[in-house]
Amino acid sequence: MNETKYAVGVDIGTDTVKVVVGHVGGTSSAEETSAVVSEGKVTIIGVGTHKNAGMRKGTIVNLDKTAEAIDRALEKAERMSGYHIDAATVNINGSHIVGLSSRGVVAVGAGGQTIGQDELARVEEAATVVQLPANREILDVTPRSYKLDSQDGIRDPFGMTGVRLEVDAYMITALSPHMKNLEKVLEMTQLTPHHVIVSGLASARAVLDDQLRENGVVLIDIGATTTNVTVFEEGDIIHAAVLPIGSNNITNDLAIGLKTELDIAERVKVEHAVAAPELRRGSETAIAVKVGGGSTAKSIEFSTEVIDEIVEARLAEIFELVNHELKKIKRLAKLPGGAVLTGGGAKLRGIADYAREVLSMNAHVGKLPEFGGMGDKVNDPSFTTVAGLMFLDSEVSAGSANGRGEAGLLSGLMSKLGGMFSGKNKR
Template sequence: MQDTSKYAVGIDIGTNKIRCVVGHVDVSTGAPTVVGVGEVSNSGMRKGVVVNLAGPSKAIDDALGEAERMSGYQVNAATLSINGSHILSTKADGMIAIGMAGQEVTEADIIRLEDVATTGKVPANREILELVPFSYRLDGQDGIKDPVGMTGTRLEINANVVSALAPHVVNLQKTAEQAQVVPHALIPSAVAASRAVLTEQQLENGVAVIDFGGATTSIAIYEEGDLQYTAVIPVGSNNITNDLAIGLKTDPEVAELVKLQHVTAVSGRDSKKVSVKYEKETHEFATSEIDEIVEARLEELFEDINAELKKAGRKGKLPNGVVLVGGGAQLKGLVDYTKQSLELAARIGKPKGFGGVAEQLESPAFATAVGLMFSDMENVENPSLHKSSDKTHRAKQGVSQAKGFVSKFLDRFRA
């Protein structure tokens, strides 16, 4: 009997944490059931990019080990997140001649048009992660979403090109290879998280996903069903910890406890003394001092976020507001602070659309990993896992990036 089981794996490679989600796909319904989850601390990364291959490689291996023990399957390949302020959105357009009058537009014409649109727009040292077509124009007819099969002589495209610096892409691929994992695709973290937390209506009306990570804050803006803009700000929750350590004149470990236990994004509370215990020693701080430090950092971060929204032409113009994901999104009062600072509706995004091990994944910290798993469902034609308990037998296949993650992601909503 032929085994029709299919598995999808998402690995969120964060500066602080590696999170892995393994899903079993029901071939009859196409719905995923999460069967394995792994989360471990990471090292060897700075501001979302790899600076030491050994650190994240070991962390990936450890996270996969946790997920493999839970699921009983061995991971050979996965869809990975990519992060860092080097990720850019670039508007591009182009035009080609189809040929003789009455000739149909083919897939080859689309590929040729995309090449024309990106030539000269994306520098040679950048790797194109994806080209998102906003619309096509065929012989003067505007607003075409898919021109394949239509007849005409002149085809134009208006698109968004998402690209990353090639050295960072190569380093991430090498890190995965060292952990004996084949990357099916590399997807910006906020774009991946969108796959797990947004609805079709939000994608159409206009919405932004903001991924608050440890060292970066990623933004993905959608409207009319398309990814309009993405950017990464090199500031995250680690900066709050560091500011607290400096301002309170204490160790970073103590500052992290203060952040987790006593920090709130909305200031104005009555001043009082709070304490944290670290290594059998109790440390006391004034809430007024804590609030002053955190407010200064959040004000600077949200000025940057507003600047990116303005650059995208969407400042204060997103009907569905913003959806907050990532570990940093769990900061007390952040939703209210976001509403005040961005003058938009805001809510915490929790992953949905799957069954199985749900309790741990309800956290916004797992939104990117779950979204990567959803994308991996569409990036693989064969099962990405083989039943085994021996990790030394992982296949060492060539690294290849699957095309079309954004378009496939959106097609699922349109279906």
């Protein structure tokens, strides 16, 4: 029944657009396909990346340049895989993204009626009827728990009988102009989005297992200019925020502080920066970066003390903002599953140790499952979002093929962009 043998994720990152094409096994049934995906046994058959000059702080500021970067990255992935990409699951990013809790109530029938798909769709729709500012739209809804008559905390009421059904849902909203720009860019690329998902949720899909989500965990995806903070507890999302700060801020600070060019500052960061001075080997007091080639080649020295001071100041700010988000939801230093770090910014040496200290909880850099094929090409924290998008892409197709799909629950842009429900309630 399910003909989707390929799953494509497209991460429209501020730094680079990343495309990953996965082959999810030649099974004929959707159920089998999902099982393969959830075990992570996906064969990567194509990867394409291209620098993106069309975005600032996670949002599109130039349609042409963003579309161009997407096209170039798609071309590369197509060339490698020999697969023509006309649809994919893509991300949306930016600090305009805001999450909120919401409740919905419906009557399911006076005589007591069995809860089926219709009832679940109705109650979820009721939860989305909230007062939103005119320029804000719902991007994603996760039903977290249900109350049926007097019984509270029901995870899945499907098949149960009752009169009054209530849902507690978490909604992610985005500013309409940004959604519109994304839609325009995608039209320019001829890429039909199966699903549009917030970067942090996509990264979470790739590296957080059920146990961590159950225990309570914060996923911190540090990108070029944004940091996605997404918190899960008892299996469900409880908080999502996008901070307008990322690893490029460290590079900029280094360029200013070291009085050097941005590309040299970037190399200082990537090759020599550490999250905490005590992580430095031995007693090195200076590092050298080689620039130029041939007869013009030279080596520039920088003081490690100055580098460490600059890096630490910016990291402190980023993690202070993360702690501020945790404080808002009363989870400051209180998540048993700890913190999982992803994104290119998580490649900074010693960042997990640093995070453990400043967040007062366990922390590690998220690890992607093992992939076959070109898997080694995505085995990198900066590919976490796109890997998650690819997983979600395979699940979207599998979900619809299985019956209770995600279409029809919301109208407007959401249906235009394809179903955007984030994966729960799939049968």
